[in-house]
Amino acid sequence: MQVRFWGTRGSIPAALTAHMLRDKLVHALVAAAGQHLDTPEKAGAFADTLPFPISHTFGGNSPCVELLADGAPRVLLDMGSGARPAGLEALRQLAGKPGEFHIFMSHLHWDHIMGFPFFTPAYIPGHSIRIYGCHAELEHAFRRQQAPPSFPVDFSRLGARIEFVQLEPGRAYEIAGYRVMAKLQAHSGDSYGYRFERGGKTVIYSTDSEHKLEDIAQTDSFIDFFHAADLVIFDAMYSLADAISVKEDWGHSSNMMGVELCQLAQAKHLVLFHHEPAYDDATIERVWRETQRLEEITRGEHPVQVTAAYDGLQLAL
Amino acid sequence: MEFIERPAGKAVILAPAGRIDMATSDQFRDRVLALVDTCTKAQQAVVLDFSAVGYISSAGLRVLMLAAKQARGSGGTVVLAALQPVVLEIFQISRFDKVLACHPGVSEALAAVGAGG
Numbered sequence: 001m002q003v004r005f006w007g008t009r010g011s012i013p014a015a016l017t018a019h020m021l022r023d024k025l026v027h028a029l030v031a032a033a034g035q036h037l038d039t040p041e042k043a044g045a046f047a048d049t050l051p052f053p054i055s056h057t058f059g060g061n062s063p064c065v066e067l068l069a070d071g072a073p074r075v076l077l078d079m080g081s082g083a084r085p086a087g088l089e090a091l092r093q094l095a096g097k098p099g100e101f102h103i104f105m106s107h108l109h110w111d112h113i114m115g116f117p118f119f120t121p122a123y124i125p126g127h128s129i130r131i132y133g134c135h136a137e138l139e140h141a142f143r144r145q146q147a148p149p150s151f152p153v154d155f156s157r158l159g160a161r162i163e164f165v166q167l168e169p170g171r172a173y174e175i176a177g178y179r180v181m182a183k184l185q186a187h188s189g190d191s192y193g194y195r196f197e198r199g200g201k202t203v204i205y206s207t208d209s210e211h212k213l214e215d216i217a218q219t220d221s222f223i224d225f226f227h228a229a230d231l232v233i234f235d236a237m238y239s240l241a242d243a244i245s246v247k248e249d250w251g252h253s254s255n256m257m258g259v260e261l262c263q264l265a266q267a268k269h270l271v272l273f274h275h276e277p278a279y280d281d282a283t284i285e286r287v288w289r290e291t292q293r294l295e296e297i298t299r300g301e302h303p304v305q306v307t308a309a310y311d312g313l314q315l316a317l
Numbered sequence: 318m319e320f321i322e323r324p325a326g327k328a329v330i331l332a333p334a335g336r337i338d339m340a341t342s343d344q345f346r347d348r349v350l351a352l353v354d355t356c357t358k359a360q361q362a363v364v365l366d367f368s369a370v371g372y373i374s375s376a377g378l379r380v381l382m383l384a385a386k387q388a389r390g391s392g393g394t395v396v397l398a399a400l401q402p403v404v405l406e407i408f409q410i411s412r413f414d415k416v417l418a419c420h421p422g423v424s425e426a427l428a429a430v431g432a433g434g
Contacts (some may be wrong), residue, residue: 276433
């Protein structure tokens with residue numbers, strides 16, 4: 001199984017600005033002083049030695065993640081603005097053949113549905129799209145955002161065959177070659193995490209989820225939901241101090257909570273996700289390094305790998 | 318979880334010992350919040366001596382957030398002292414060093430709250 005991240009930013013897309021790009025170039029050029037980078041290969045090899053925030057960006061698309069497995073149809077998690085490049089890449093790979101898409105929605109807030117009107121396969125007859133979720137308003141939310149005056153192309157004019165499928169949290173389903181279970185999470189209007197199992201591998205998608213530290217039953221239920229997962233994609237938008245004080249009840253979690261839950265659940269790999277849009281690349285990288293350090297100094301018998309998601313990241317399980 | 322409590326002029330020093338995690342956080346909460354209440358009424362500061370605390374989880378940090386809010390709302394003072402290096406790192410990573418003042422030692426903490434010497 002592979003996991004590809006198309007959008008990793010939370011709440012609203014956040015583009016890299018010209019000023020930010022110039023700062024990266026300045027740092028890179030200063031670091032390159034005295035080097036003889038007279039071929040693309042030499043320059044590329046040098047770029048690979050630079051710190052991540054200088055040579056890369058975490059990206060700015062809002063949530064969209066893809067699960068890929070041999071013999072399985074395409075599975076997408078959320079339809080944030082990352083759905084636009086995800087759709088284009090799928091069409092490139094399909095090369096004119098009809099595609100089958102299975103889309104699981106954590107919830108219906110705008111940053112998680114805004115990419116669907118730009119998900120090109122939806123416009124093309126022959127493609128099949130099934131959209132799964134636990135909210136009763138699932139179909140309404142998709143239709144409403146394409147209704148006037150918000151968008152010029154009404155949902156009814158989409159060419160693909162589109163179905164909406166209501167799921168029940170806590171019930172196991174066999175969908176698109178995966179065993180899938182949804183779990184209710186604390187978020188304004190509710191959100192749902194998903195556990196995907198296939199071929200002995202498990203991926204958890206748990207974004208837009210606040211963890212109340214005083215609610216031991218809730219904590220235990222997440223430890224059970226994350227149990228022995230190979231990958232946990234986790235809402236780590238805030239610091240713990242912010243998440244339980246000034247941003248309490250904003251519906252998001254912290255890097256520290258992610259580490260603790262993965263340690264208790266004996267999960268193997270924590271992926272920090274739903275990055276705060278106000279954070280620049282250097283800040284996200286610092287949070288990533290600090291989270292790795294936190295895992296190291298609090299580690300028991302069970303190590304947890306820590307990665308910060310970025311748009312374009314692909315992980316193999 | 319063991320506690321040692323001793324008065325120090327205009328402050329009371331509370332020294333918990335061990336790990337503060339899900340298993341012990343309720344006990345830690347009851348002791349700390351009760352002390353903050355008592356000390357605030359007596360116009361005394363609370364100094365939490367963390368020299369014997371080897372680990373604190375999010376559940377323990379939540380108790381400190383409650384203590385900070387309780388003190389702030391009633392004119393009281395809570396500070397921390399003598400954090401072990403690992404615990405200090407946990408405070409820094411979780412940004413709790415911005416929530417409560419962390420002093421290198423108890424004497425520095427007492428001086429900071431006007432209860433030194």
